[in-house]
Amino acid sequence: MIETISNTSTLAARLRERIRNEGPITFYDWMKAALYDPRDGYYCRVNKNKWGREGDYRTSPERCSLFAATFAGYFARLYEDIGRPAQWTIVEGGAGDGRFAEGVLQTLQRSFPAVFAATSYVIDEVSLHSRAVARQRLDLFADQVAFKELADTEIDPGVFFSNELLDAFPVHRVTVNRGLLQEFYLDVGDSGNFEWLLDNPSLKLSARFSKYFEECGIELGEGQIAEVNLEIEEWLRSIAEKMRKGFVVTVDYGRTAEDLYSPLATQNGTLRGFHRHMLSEDLLARPGEQDLTATVNWSSVKSVGARLGFEVVEFEQQDRFLLAAGLLEQLEVELRQCKSEAARLRLTTAAREMILPDSMASHFQVLVQKKTS
Numbered sequence: 231m232i233e234t235i236s237n238t239s240t241l242a243a244r245l246r247e248r249i250r251n252e253g254p255i256t257f258y259d260w261m262k263a264a265l266y267d268p269r270d271g272y273y274c275r276v277n278k279n280k281w282g283r284e285g286d287y288r289t290s291p292e293r294c295s296l297f298a299a300t301f302a303g304y305f306a307r308l309y310e311d312i313g314r315p316a317q318w319t320i321v322e323g324g325a326g327d328g329r330f331a332e333g334v335l336q337t338l339q340r341s342f343p344a345v346f347a348a349t350s351y352v353i354d355e356v357s358l359h360s361r362a363v364a365r366q367r368l369d370l371f372a373d374q375v376a377f378k379e380l381a382d383t384e385i386d387p388g389v390f391f392s393n394e395l396l397d398a399f400p401v402h403r404v405t406v407n408r409g410l411l412q413e414f415y416l417d418v419g420d421s422g423n424f425e426w427l428l429d430n431p432s433l434k435l436s437a438r439f440s441k442y443f444e445e446c447g448i449e450l451g452e453g454q455i456a457e458v459n460l461e462i463e464e465w466l467r468s469i470a471e472k473m474r475k476g477f478v479v480t481v482d483y484g485r486t487a488e489d490l491y492s493p494l495a496t497q498n499g500t501l502r503g504f505h506r507h508m509l510s511e512d513l514l515a516r517p518g519e520q521d522l523t524a525t526v527n528w529s530s531v532k533s534v535g536a537r538l539g540f541e542v543v544e545f546e547q548q549d550r551f552l553l554a555a556g557l558l559e560q561l562e563v564e565l566r567q568c569k570s571e572a573a574r575l576r577l578t579t580a581a582r583e584m585i586l587p588d589s590m591a592s593h594f595q596v597l598v599q600k601k602t603s
Contacts, residue, residue, distance in 0.1 A: 241270035241518040246418050254415040254427050262400040264517035266356060272518050273398070276359040294580030296560055297552070298333025301479075304555040305334065305389060306342040308477050312387045314344075318476075319388035321352040321380065324395035328353065328364025335371045341563070353377045385473040393481040396531070397523045399461035403501060404431070404439060406450045411439060414455075416514070424514045446487035446529050455499040456491055457524040463534045470538040470601065478540060478599040481548060484526030500525035531597060540599035548594035549585045557585065 245263060249255055265272045305320060312318065322331055331351055338346035351374055355361050361377050368375045376383075380390075403414040405428070413431040416424050431439060442458055443449065450456055469478055489495060503510030505520040513522065532542055544551070561581050568574045584591045 241267055242424075242516075244270075245416075245424075245517060246422060249416065249418045254417040254429070256431075257403040257414045257416060258400050260416045260424075260514075260517070261522055264522060265398065265400060267518060270518040272521055274357050274359075275518060294577070294584060295333050296557055296564065296577070296581055296584065298330045299337040299560045299564065300552050300555050300557045301330075301391070302334040302337035302342070303560060304479075305391075306338065306345045308389060308479075309342075309345045309348070312475065312477075314348075315387055316348060317350065318348055319350045319352060319383065319385050321354055321383055321385055321388065321390045323354045323380065323390060323392040324398065325353045325355045325364060326357075326360050328360075328367040330391075330393065331364065331375070332367055332371075335368070335374070337560075349374060351375045352383050354380050354383070380468055380472060383472055385469070385476050387475040388473065389477045389479060390469050390473065391479045391481075394483075396459070396462055396465070396480065396482045396526045397484070398521075399459055399465070401457040401459045401461075401501070401524045402431075402435070402439070403455065403457055403499065404450075405455045406452050409452070411436070411450070413439075442530070443491075445533055446491070446527065448487050448491045450491065451493045454491075454493050454497055456496070457499050457501055459524065459527060459530070462526075462531055466531070466534050466538055466540070470540070473601050474603065476601055477543075478535070478597075478601070480531065480597045480599075481594060482526045483594045484528045484531075487527050487529035490525060490527050490529075496525075528595065528597065532599075535599045538601075539603070540601050542597065543600045544596065544598035546596055547592055548596050549587075549589065549591040551596040552591065553585055557581065 241263065244267075245255075245260065263271065266274060268274055309315075309318060320334070325331055331353060335346070335349075335351060338349060351368075351371070353361065353364055353368075353375065355364065355377070365377060404411055405414070406412075407428055410430070412428045413435065415427040415429050417427045419425045430436070438460060439458055442460070466478070484490070490500070501513060501522070501524045503513050503515075503520045503522050505516070510520050528545070532545075535542070546554070558581075561577070564577055565574055568577060583589050586592075
C-alpha cells in the first residue's frame with residue numbers, strides 16, 4: 231500500500247532523509263514527528279491555524295462558553311470534596327490557546343470566589359505559539375496562572391484536566407500476519423513516497439504489546455489492524471508522581487477494549503486524519519499539516535489508573551455528564567448576561583449541540599479518577 235506526500239513539506243523531506251539514513255521507522259515514530267516535531271509538527275507550527283472554522287477541528291470550548299463554565303462548577307464541587315484546601319492547583323494538559331482556562335477562571339471568579347482565591351492554574355502546552363496566545367488571553371489572571379510542564383508541577387491537592395489530549399498521543403499500529411503480531415513501519419520507495427512496511431516489533435515492544443492486549447482481554451484476528459496507545463501509561467504515571475491527592479478529569483472520544491478491538495467494528499483500526507474539518511483520504515500526506523488521531527481505549531486508561539492508585543468515580547457520556555454537572559443552570563446564568571437576541575440564539579444553539587441525542591458531545595466521554603494518597 232502506497233500513500234503520497236506533499237513535496238513542499240519540510241518535515242516530509244526530513245523524515246525521508248531519516249529513513250534513508252537509518253532504515254524504516256515505526257509508525258509511532260513517524261506520527262510523533264508529524265504531530266510534535268518542535269519546528270514543523272502539527273501541534274507546534276506557528277503558521278498553522280488548527281482551531282475554529284478556518285482550522286482542522288473545533289473543540290468543545292470553542293463551540294460554546296458553557297463547556298468551560300459547567301466544568302468550573304464541577305471543579306468547585308471537587309474542591310468541596312477534597313476538603314476546601316487553602317491552596318489547590320488545576321493543571322490543564324494540552325491547553326491550546328487558553329480558551330477553556332479563561333472560561334473556568336472567569337466562572338470561578340464570578341460564581342465561586344472562595345474557590346477562585348485558592349486556585350493556581352497551570353497551563354501545560356507543548357506549542358510555543360499556543361502558549362503565547364494563551365498568555366495574552368489570560369493576562370487578567372496572570373497572578374494565578376503559570377505556564378510550565380507537568381514535570382515541574384506539584385498537584386497536592388488539585389485536578390489534572392484534559393480535553394481531546396489522549397487521542398492525540400502517537401500510537402503504534404499493529405496487525406496479525408500469518409498468526410504473528412507485527413508492527414507497521416514506514417519506508418521510502420524509489421519514487422520518494424512513504425510506503426507501509428510490516429515487520430516484527432522489537433523484543434521490548436513485543437512484550438509490551440502482549441501485556442497490553444492480555445490486560446484488555448483481547449486477541450486480534452488474522453489481518454485485523456489495531457492501534458496501541460502506550461503513551462497513556464506514561465502520561466498517567468507522570469501525573470501519579472506529582473499528585474498525592476486529587477482528581478484526573480479526562481474528556482475524549484473512546485470505547486471499551488471489547489468494542490474498540492471488535493473485528494466487526496474496527497477491522498482496519500481507528501486511525502484517521504483531519505484537514506479543514508474533513509476526513510483525510512491520505513493518512514501519510516502532508517506530515518505536520520493535518521491532524522492525526524486514534525480512538526482512546528478507556529479500558530486501558532482505567533486499568534493503568536487502578537495500578538497507579540486512581541479510583542474511577544465517574545465515567546459518563548459527555549452530554550449526560552454536562553447535564554448532571556449543571557449545564558442547563560449555567561445556561562440560564564449566561565442567558566441573563568446576553569446583550570442581544572443574536573447572542574442568546576448563538577448560546578442556545580451551541581447548548582443544544584452539546585446535549586441533543588446523536589450530537590457531537592454524545593460521542594465523547596468523561597472519565598473522572600480520584601487519588602487519595
